[in-house]
Amino acid sequence: MDSKETNALARRFQEEVGKASSVLVGSHLNPDGDALGSALAVGHYLDGLGIANEVLCHHKAPANLQFLPGAHQIRQTPKRASHDLAIVVDLDSLDRLGSTAPYFEKCPQLILLDHHLPHRSPGDLRIVDPSAPATSLILTRLLLACDADITADMATCLLTGIVTDTGSFRFRNTTPESLSLSAVLLERGGDINLVSEQIYQSTPIAAARLMGILYERMRFTSHDRLCWCELGHDDFVKTGATDADTEGLANDLLSIETVQIAALFRESRPGKVRTSLRSRHAFDVAEVAREFGGGGHANAAGCTFEEPIHQAAERVVARLKICLESS
Numbered sequence: 001m002d003s004k005e006t007n008a009l010a011r012r013f014q015e016e017v018g019k020a021s022s023v024l025v026g027s028h029l030n031p032d033g034d035a036l037g038s039a040l041a042v043g044h045y046l047d048g049l050g051i052a053n054e055v056l057c058h059h060k061a062p063a064n065l066q067f068l069p070g071a072h073q074i075r076q077t078p079k080r081a082s083h084d085l086a087i088v089v090d091l092d093s094l095d096r097l098g099s100t101a102p103y104f105e106k107c108p109q110l111i112l113l114d115h116h117l118p119h120r121s122p123g124d125l126r127i128v129d130p131s132a133p134a135t136s137l138i139l140t141r142l143l144l145a146c147d148a149d150i151t152a153d154m155a156t157c158l159l160t161g162i163v164t165d166t167g168s169f170r171f172r173n174t175t176p177e178s179l180s181l182s183a184v185l186l187e188r189g190g191d192i193n194l195v196s197e198q199i200y201q202s203t204p205i206a207a208a209r210l211m212g213i214l215y216e217r218m219r220f221t222s223h224d225r226l227c228w229c230e231l232g233h234d235d236f237v238k239t240g241a242t243d244a245d246t247e248g249l250a251n252d253l254l255s256i257e258t259v260q261i262a263a264l265f266r267e268s269r270p271g272k273v274r275t276s277l278r279s280r281h282a283f284d285v286a287e288v289a290r291e292f293g294g295g296g297h298a299n300a301a302g303c304t305f306e307e308p309i310h311q312a313a314e315r316v317v318a319r320l321k322i323c324l325e326s327s
């Protein structure tokens with residue numbers, strides 16, 4: 001997306017927002033730093049314009065994202081009966097809104113901001129750039145093009161999205177713009193120290209114990225290039241860990257020297273097996289996730305199963321082996 005396109009979208013965004021008297025803002029279930037960072041930044045922007053708004057999410061903010069300014073105001077159901085504009089961020093399909101989807105579907109206008117590929121979600125105004133590493137980066141561009149007053153709170157939210165979706169500027173999706181716009185966000189008062197401490201130095205003890213099980217139980221195949229681990233419901237009961245505590249564990253497996261593809265299966269809620277796939281280089285795990293009804297990005301994708309964890313793992317690992325061996 002070049003600056004001409006961004007400017008044109010920014011004008012339409014401002015127009016739509018300017019017409020609204022109340023806005024419903026939302027993002028995906030199991031929200032991550034980019035989902036909440038971008039949703040809350042939109043909320044703060046609307047607050048600044050004096051436009052009534054509510055930020056909704058199927059799940060509450062996980063413990064490590066509760067520092068985000070406004071996180072405690074996120075609701076699971078709206079206070080108002082109706083809104084004239086919906087803004088949804090960081091999702092490729094409205095199904096990902098979970099239990100909040102009907103509230104968004106009722107709104108007469110929908111703006112979508114996202115960086116996933118491919119796209120199944122509708123939108124009267126679609127601001128989608130799959131080459132952007134984070135929705136928060138697209139939003140930063142847009143707000144700058146709108147000449148918006150980016151407050152320190154907004155900057156911290158946006159910085160969190162960029163930092164988490166680029167793995168602290170380590171992943172392949174890190175672009176020069178990820179760094180240059182992060183620098184702008186620091187200038188606007190974004191608190192990078194707070195973000196680092198809250199995201200990377202706040203591991204709950206229960207999560208650390210779950211990590212112990214992960215490293216103890218991980219398995220390797222395909223000349224140690226494929227690594228996976230199953231965390232059953234009993235592991236969550238035993239350690240007291242929650243699903244939010246598994247954020248980052250799939251990346252930990254991918255950080256092992258030989259590993260090109262990593263898969264983490266976890267039954268944090270009985271009967272539901274969330275699966276995170278991670279890959280290096282040209283291995284496209286989103287394609288595999290889509291075959292199992294999920295989605296995501298080439299190097300970070302996921303899917304969900306309602307079947308025994310061993311069975312789900314066996315099917316996915318068999319498919320990943322093919323992915324690894326065919327390239």
Ligand code: 5GP
Pocket residue numbers: 028030032250275276277293294295296297300301302303304
């Ligand atoms: P994570 O493994 O961090 O939960 O998710 C990585 C990426 O895969 C994110 O972009 C997320 O939106 C996508 N993803 C994870 N689980 C699912 C799923 O069950 N369905 C879909 N469509 N996408 C998923």
Ligand code: MN
Pocket residue numbers: 034035090115133134135165
């Ligand atoms: Mn994202």
